[in-house]
Amino acid sequence: MQFPSKLVEEAVNEISKLPGIGKKTALRLVLHLLKEEPFTTETLSEALVNLRTRIKYCKICFNISDSDTCAICSSHRRDNSIICVVENTQDVLAIENTSQYNGLYHILGGIISPINGIGPEDVNIEPLVKRLDDFKEVEEIILALSATMEGDTTAFYITKKLKRFGKKVTTIARGVPVGGELEYADEITLGRSILSRSTYDSN
């Protein structure tokens, strides 16, 4: 693609480095910004630089935060006897949006994946162990990891590491999605959903 100006080309190149944005979309965004007031572009860049330079990570759960301790960890309304272990911040947001969970979180910041060279020491598992040493009130650890080989490996590793605490370690249910039809579920999911069947509650 030929660009009418070096400035446009540089901006398009930078924007198209973002995931899911190609050169055409980037150019559309650039031309949009050129149509808008300079103020719009300034506010946008400021917000991005502020975000990147001033963001902190909660020292307890490693979630994104504006301060040293995140809003969830410092809240008195949360049940601090349960810790839900997730891979990243998106997972926290997804679980928060269900309104079904009121405990704390622990963000691994990745998942054990030998193929990609990510070992147990590259994700926040040691800090989780230390957290259980420090906070004796924790009774249950929920593993909410992806239902993939890597997720299972990570879950297995964490379970072994936490064994000595004698706490309850659970994992989220795998099964046919709500609204999903049986015939479209894959065999592994369907198989797991039969193994993890629960008593039917007719009330």
Added chain:
Amino acid sequence: MQFPSKLVEEAVNEISKLPGIGKKTALRLVLHLLKEEPFTTETLSEALVNLRTRIKYCKICFNISDSDTCAICSSHRRDNSIICVVENTQDVLAIENTSQYNGLYHILGGIISPINGIGPEDVNIEPLVKRLDDFKEVEEIILALSATMEGDTTAFYITKKLKRFGKKVTTIARGVPVGGELEYADEITLGRSILSRSTYDSN
């Protein structure tokens, strides 16, 4: 959607003001930038601010440019006897990508649309008239405007304005797209393509 931090929220709000980007995509971009080095975000913001503050518009054709006269207008390789009138910079890029045109351009920067309150004085039609006064070598004006009511209105207005110069005014062909099947073409397009039929060249 609840955000884990005010900084994230502000960045998401600013990004989601861009066309075609919603809150979810914005959040994905924000979390991507947080994973990357701070340098990435800095380069991106700088490119955007540089773009918005340093961009110029060609004083001849009103295309986006790094200098007072754009690369096309100042090129000696372009045929300066033809001017192609288009609505915006995207249209210039689209025509340049065809490699079928070697003349100059004139960017209207909009299209006459009484419904949206855009009159002839809001688009660069007067400068086009002045340009024809100044550059006597122009022989043909190609109107490459959208095949919409607004495009037709604008083309009609421009044709009337340029009448006194006695130059050749043409419009790009409307017809069935290359690769398009007749049965899927709408009646108006098909009708126009019959009216503007050309002699079949069997060579």
